[in-house]
Amino acid sequence: MEPVRSLGLGYGPYPTLESRAMPLDLDALLAPNACALVTQECQKGVCGPLSGLPALAEAAQQGMIQNVAELTRVGRAAGVPILHCIAVRRRDGQGANTNARLFQYMGKVEHPLFEGSEATELMDEIPVADSDLIVPRLHGLSPFQGTELDSILRNLGVQTVVGVGVSVNVAITNLAFDAVNAAYQVVLPRDAVAGFPDAYVDQVFEHTLGGITTVVETETVLDVWRRASS
Numbered sequence: 648m649e650p651v652r653s654l655g656l657g658y659g660p661y662p663t664l665e666s667r668a669m670p671l672d673l674d675a676l677l678a679p680n681a682c683a684l685v686t687q688e689c690q691k692g693v694c695g696p697l698s699g700l701p702a703l704a705e706a707a708q709q710g711m712i713q714n715v716a717e718l719t720r721v722g723r724a725a726g727v728p729i730l731h732c733i734a735v736r737r738r739d740g741q742g743a744n745t746n747a748r749l750f751q752y753m754g755k756v757e758h759p760l761f762e763g764s765e766a767t768e769l770m771d772e773i774p775v776a777d778s779d780l781i782v783p784r785l786h787g788l789s790p791f792q793g794t795e796l797d798s799i800l801r802n803l804g805v806q807t808v809v810g811v812g813v814s815v816n817v818a819i820t821n822l823a824f825d826a827v828n829a830a831y832q833v834v835l836p837r838d839a840v841a842g843f844p845d846a847y848v849d850q851v852f853e854h855t856l857g858g859i860t861t862v863v864e865t866e867t868v869l870d871v872w873r874r875a876s877s
Contacts (some may be wrong), residue, residue: 671861676807676832677871679726683805686731687790687812687822689715689773692758692766693734694813694841699756703814706841706848714839714865715811716772721869725876728803729779731769732790732812732822735762742785749817789821797829807832809868810860815842815851823860833860836868 676682691697694707723729736743736754738761744750753759758766762783769775786793800808808826810819810833819840826833835856842848852862 673861673863673867673871674874676834676861677809677868678807679722679872679875681805682807682809682834683728683730683800683803684718684722684809684811685790685796685822686715686719686729686769686773687810687818688732688734688814689770689812690733690760690766691768691770692756692760692764695770697758697766699753699758700814702843703816703841706843706845707813709841710838711811711813711841712770712772714836716770716774718809718811718836718839718865718868719773721872721876722809723774723776723778725872727809727872728805729776730782730796730799731775731779732782732784732794732796733760733767733769735760735767735783735785737762737785744786747788788817789825790818791822791825791829800831805831807834809834809836811836811839813841815840815848815856820851820856823856827859834868835860835862836865837862839865 688694689712693700694704694712698704719729736759740754743754760767780799782790782794782796782799784790784794790796808831810822812819819842823833823835837852856862
């Protein structure tokens with residue numbers, strides 16, 4: 648199966664890329680020994696029943712969570728490293744951002760992302776194994792900024808980051824930019840990420856993420872990993 652969108656091909660802002668782009672070798676890009684699945688804030692207090700962002704939680708329920716769960720299971724069976732990036736905050740608030748309205752709002756929700764609380768747990772549908780790595784973030788908007796994520800990925804020999812989770816509005820877009828700036832290839836399964844509203848998410852993919860990442864469907868990634876483990 649061909650990627651549905653890749654390197655901006657077919658998008659209005661990138662019409663000149665189509666004739667010049669090299670064909671993508673998805674088997675190489677998604678080889679289990681060269682990629683990692685990075686889940687972003689797939690937490691009960693972000694996109695689950697304890698979320699203070701109901702529109703985001705609703706968007707995540709439209710197939711994203713199930714797709715992330717399947718990517719996690721199949722990727723792990725194929726030998727793909729699984730990293731879960733989570734947002735947390737101390738109960739006393741020390742070290743947490745207050746310099747944006749989003750941070751101020753999330754500090755006042757009914758179920759704050761306190762360390763060790765149910766709100767910080769991954770969604771029940773997403774299986775977690777002892778081999779998985781949990782990468783917490785106390786500060787900022789990106790899973791790369793101020794965490795060990797980059798060093799862990801390099802220690803694992805990762806060249807391609809497969810990013811899933813939430814939200815396209817903020818953290819997924821941050822992940823993509825930071826990973827590209829750090830010289831990683833980035834693959835985004837379009838139906839394994841979520842944001843809101845739908846029209847805005849479509850525009851972000853069309854005018855931004857489509858130009859810097861390889862955008863595919865979940866089934867495309869699963870097909871590569873299943874063949875690799877057979």
